Amino acid sequence: MARKNGVLTQINDLWLRAAPKDGKRDVGQRVNALKTTVEEYVQKSRPSVSATAMPRGVSAKAEVGVVKAYGERPIDITLPGIRRPLGAEHPIIKTMNEMVSVFRNLGYSIEEGPEIETDYYNFESLNFPPNHPARD
Incomplete structure (x- = not known):
């Protein structure tokens, strides 16, 4: 004042x-x-x-790390807190995740695997001969 x-x-x-x-x-x-x-x-x-500065019902005499507030169940203040994620999602990853969620909402499923299959899965397992033109 x-x-x-x-x-x-x-x-x-x-x-x-x-x-x-x-x-x-x-x-x-x-x-x-x-x-x-x-x-x-x-x-x-x-x-x-x-x-009104100090709320009534807060017990000053309590075990180490445990506080009883307002006559309710005890609160263990030694428990670890919730970790918040650091940083932000990369714009490309964010866009990719949005696209995946759109396709999932449309009913598609997402399969993950190698982008390039091995020679065995592309040709040998299908009995293509070694000199077949598809192997070029």
Whole structure:
């Protein structure tokens, strides 16, 4: 309130300093009355603010790493937290995953395997002779 850019400082700057000389006494009395009213209100509301700062029901006497809050089941604060993924997905991988999800939604299934099959699977297992023109 009484800080450099507080409410009372702003009132002081706007009203008291800008008032004409003959009205400064009246304005000063009103500003002081306002200031005392605000300070009384703050003093009255302070106990209720400090009482709500610490929630009731939190047990200060607890086992190491276990806290009982609000009369509920104990919370083990020594458990590991949830790890968040670091970084972001590469744009090409992201686009590929979106395309896969579109095709899956259309009913297709995704098969994974080598991009180029070996000579055995392409020719020998199908009984192509070694000098067959398809092997060129």
